[in-house]
Amino acid sequence: xxxxxxxxxxxxxxxxxxxxxxxxxxxxxxxxxxxxxxxxxxxxxxxxxxxxxxxxxxxxxxxxxxxxxxxxxxxxxxxxxxxxxxxxxxxxxxxxxxxxxxxxxxxxxxxxxxxxxxxxxxxxxxxxxxxxxxxxxxxxxxxxxxxxxxxxxxxxxxxxxxxxxxxxxxxxxxxxxxxxxxxxxxxxxxxxxxxxxxxxxxxxxxxxxxxxxxxxxxxxxxxxxxxxxxxxxxxxxxxxxxxxxxxxxxxxxxxxxxxxxxxxxxxxxxxxxxxxxxxxxxxxxxxxxxxxxxxxxxxxxxxxxxxxxxxxxxxxxxxxxxxxxxxxxxxxxxxxxxxxxxxxxxxxxxxxxxxxxxxxxxxxxxxxxxxxxxxxxxxxxxxxxxxxxxxxxxxxxxxxxxx
Numbered sequence: 001x002x003x004x005x006x007x008x009x010x011x012x013x014x015x016x017x018x019x020x021x022x023x024x025x026x027x028x029x030x031x032x033x034x035x036x037x038x039x040x041x042x043x044x045x046x047x048x049x050x051x052x053x054x055x056x057x058x059x060x061x062x063x064x065x066x067x068x069x070x071x072x073x074x075x076x077x078x079x080x081x082x083x084x085x086x087x088x089x090x091x092x093x094x095x096x097x098x099x100x101x102x103x104x105x106x107x108x109x110x111x112x113x114x115x116x117x118x119x120x121x122x123x124x125x126x127x128x129x130x131x132x133x134x135x136x137x138x139x140x141x142x143x144x145x146x147x148x149x150x151x152x153x154x155x156x157x158x159x160x161x162x163x164x165x166x167x168x169x170x171x172x173x174x175x176x177x178x179x180x181x182x183x184x185x186x187x188x189x190x191x192x193x194x195x196x197x198x199x200x201x202x203x204x205x206x207x208x209x210x211x212x213x214x215x216x217x218x219x220x221x222x223x224x225x226x227x228x229x230x231x232x233x234x235x236x237x238x239x240x241x242x243x244x245x246x247x248x249x250x251x252x253x254x255x256x257x258x259x260x261x262x263x264x265x266x267x268x269x270x271x272x273x274x275x276x277x278x279x280x281x282x283x284x285x286x287x288x289x290x291x292x293x294x295x296x297x298x299x300x301x302x303x304x305x306x307x308x309x310x311x312x313x314x315x316x317x318x319x320x321x322x323x324x325x326x327x328x329x330x331x332x333x334x335x336x337x338x339x340x341x342x343x344x345x346x347x348x349x350x351x352x353x354x355x356x357x358x359x360x361x362x363x364x365x366x367x368x369x370x371x372x373x374x375x376x377x378x379x380x381x382x383x384x385x386x387x388x389x390x391x392x393x394x395x396x397x398x399x400x401x402x403x
Contacts, residue, residue: 010125010128010129013125013128013129014125014387014390014391015387017121017124017125017128017390018121018386018387018390020121020124021117021118021120021121021124021386022117022383022386024044024048024116024117024120025113025114025116025117025381025383025386026098026099027044027099028040028041028044028108028113028116028117029097029099029100029101029107029108029113029380029381030099030100030101030102031101031102031103032088032089032101032103032106032107032108032113033087033088033103033106034087034088034089034090034106034145035087035142035143035145035146035147035149036061036062036063036087036142036143036147036149037063037087038063038086038087038088038142038143039063041063041086041116041140042058042063042064042065042086042140042142045065045116045120045140046058046065048120048124049065049067049120049123052123052124052127053127054067054068054069054123054124054127055067055068055069056068060139060141060153060156060158061141061142061143061149061152061153061156062142063086063142064086064139064140064141064142064149064153065140066137066138066139066140066158066161066162067123067137067138067140068135068136068137068138068162069123069126069127069130069135069136069137069138070130070134070135071130071131071132071133071134071135071136071397071401071403072130072131072132072133072403073133073134073403074133074134074135075133075134076133076134077134077135078133078134078135078165078400078401079134079135079136079137079162079163079164079165080134080135080136080137080164080165080166080167080168080396080397080400080401081136081137081138081139081162081164081166081167081168081347081351081353082119082122082136082137082138082139082167082168082169082393082396083119083138083139083141083150083167083168083169083344083347084112084115084116084118084119084138084139084140084141084169085112085115085116085141085142085144085149085344086112086115086116086140086141086142086143086144086149087112087142087143087144087145087147087149088101088106088107088108088109088110088112088113088145089106089107089108089109089110089145089375090105090106091105091106091107091109091375091377092104092105092107092377093107093109093377094377094378095107095369095377095378095379095380096369096378097369097380107377108381109374109375109376109377109379110145110374110375110379111171111172111360111374111379111381112144113381114172114381114382114383114385114386115170115171115172116140117386118170118385118386118389118390118393119138119140119393121386121389121390122138122389122390122393122394123138125390125394126394126397129394131394131397131398131403132397132398132400132401132402132403133401133402133403134400134401135401136397136401137162137164139153139158139162139167141153144342144343144344146304148304148305148343148346149343150343150344150346150347151343151346154346154347154350159350159351164351165351165352166314166351166352166353166400167347167348167350167351167352167353168314168318168353168354168355168356168393168396169344169347169353169355169356170355170356170357170358170389170392170393171342171355171356171357171358172357172358172360172381172382172385173357173358173359173360173361174359174360174361174370174371174372174373174374174379174382175359175361175373176332176335176357176359176361177359177361177362177363178358178359178360178361178362178370178382178384178385179326179330179359180330180331180332180358180359181322181326181330181331181332181356181357181358181359181388181392182331182332182333182335182356182357182358182359183310183315183318183319183322183331183332183333183354183356183357184310184315184319184332184333184334184335185310185311185312185315185316186309186310186312186315186337187270187271187307187308187309187310187337188308188309188310188337188338188342188355188357189307189308189337189338189339189340189341189342189344189345189355190239190241190268190269190270190307190308190337190338190339190340190341191267191268191269191270191272191275191303191305191306191307191341191345192266192267192268192304192305192340192341192342193266193267193268193269193275193279193301193302193303193304193305194264194265194266194267194301194302194304195242195263195264195265195266195267195282195299195300195301195302196262196263196264196298196299196300196302197219197222197262197263197264197265197286197297197298197299197300198260198261198262198263198297198298198299199215199218199219199222199260199261199262199263199290199295199296199297200215200259200260200295200296200297200298201213201214201215201218201257201259201260201293201294201295202259203256203257203258203259203260204256204257205255205256205257206254206255206256206257207255209257212257213293213294213295214257214293215249215258215259215260215261215290215293215295216249216250216257216258216261217293218261218289218290218292218293218294218295219247219249219261219263221289221292221293222263222285222286222289222290223244223247223263225285225289226242226244226282226285226286227242229242229278229281229282229285230242233277233281234274234277234278238269238270238271238274239268239269239270239271239274239337239339240267240268240269240270240274240278241266241267241268241269241339242265242266242267242278242282243265243266244263244264244265245264245265245266246262246263246264246265247261247262247263248261248262248263249261249262267279267282267301268339268340268341269307270307270337270339271307272307275303279301279303282299282301283299283301286299287299304341305341305342305343305345305346306343306345306346306348306349307345308342308344308345308348308355309345309348310348310353310354310355311348311352311353311354313352314352314353314354315354317354317396317399317400318354318356318392318396319331319333321392321395321396321399322356322392324395325388325391325392325395326388335357340374342355356392358385358388358389358392359385360381360382360384360385361382362382370382
């Protein structure tokens with residue numbers, strides 16, 4: 001499997017599998033579901049695994065599935081895992097694709113339909129070839145988009161029942177051209193946390209502000225102050241984002257000062273020390289700012305997703321495989337990490353492994369839906385990367401579990 005030209009053993013088998021899983025991908029795209037409601041996807045995946053004679057167990061985190069494939073031999077009981085996420089987003093699709101969402105207000109705007117399909121294709125390819133010594137588990141995981149499906153599967157005993165030694169995943173990446181593959185050690189995706197703020201004052205008539213304690217003014221100062229935490233309190237080389245994304249106050253009347261303001265937001269960091277610092281400083285800023293304006297404050301900091309941090313040895317292992325498959329010029333090892341969140345980080349906290357990105361943009365066609373960013377209503381997954389990822393996953397299995 002070391003020919004960048006794309007010619008390798010089982011080429012015809014791969015071509016047939018790709019055409020089959022493309023059909024699955026389009027069906028999955030047409031029938032999206034969000035957090036823990038991926039019933040259509042779960043049924044389709046189970047149907048295909050059953051049809052292909054692949055052992056699998058349903059019910060992980062509700063809709064999740066674990067498929068198991070044993071190689072030509074299982075001399076040492078070694079195991080590795082691959083993960084693909086299943087859920088969609090609460091977005092109304094505008095892609096115009098023939099396979100556009102049939103579910104109003106929901107769409108696969110992050111390419112998880114493609115991730116499931118590529119994992120399905122890998123399952124069939126490995127089951128047909130079995131060119132490895134050991135066991136491969138494929139984790140079809142629900143609720144990546146904020147629901148922590150990976151965390152729930154781990155809490156339910158995923159790695160106790162399926163004790164993989166290494167775990168791998170990929171994500172499509174519309175921000176770089178198709179053909180480029182990003183693999184590097186260290187942080188790839190950020191810690192992703194939520195913040196909830198409630199400021200209470202004293203409401204009243206807007207024409208008589210001196211008789212009120214205005215929480216709106218206090219909220220404005222809080223919003224401005226938390227931004228200076230990143231720009232003035234952190235080392236400029238310490239990556240961090242604080243975004244207040246929701247502000248709710250008042251009844252809609254223009255002549256009433258409300259009694260309270262609620263705010264929500266997110267914090268993204270790459271380093272746990274920075275994460276801890278920001279959590280503590282945010283509470284200090286919010287409570288002191290509220291007090292300075294005569295208000296009281298409630299503050300909650302929820303740690304949601306761990307940063308996705310590639311293990312050095314596994315990243316090198318995967319980069320070497322990708323170079324042999326796709327060519328040296330196609331491998332990116334110096335791309336900046338994303339401040340987006342990804343619950344695969346929880347799996348990498350438990351087991352060594354690597355998370356890679358596969359470019360899917362088509363720069364020669366500026367109007368291509370494959371160029372739109374993740375979570376964009378005009379986004380679509382690029383089927384052209386399916387064979388590359390199947391080859392990549394299969395090569396990992398063959399190299400990590402050599403015959």
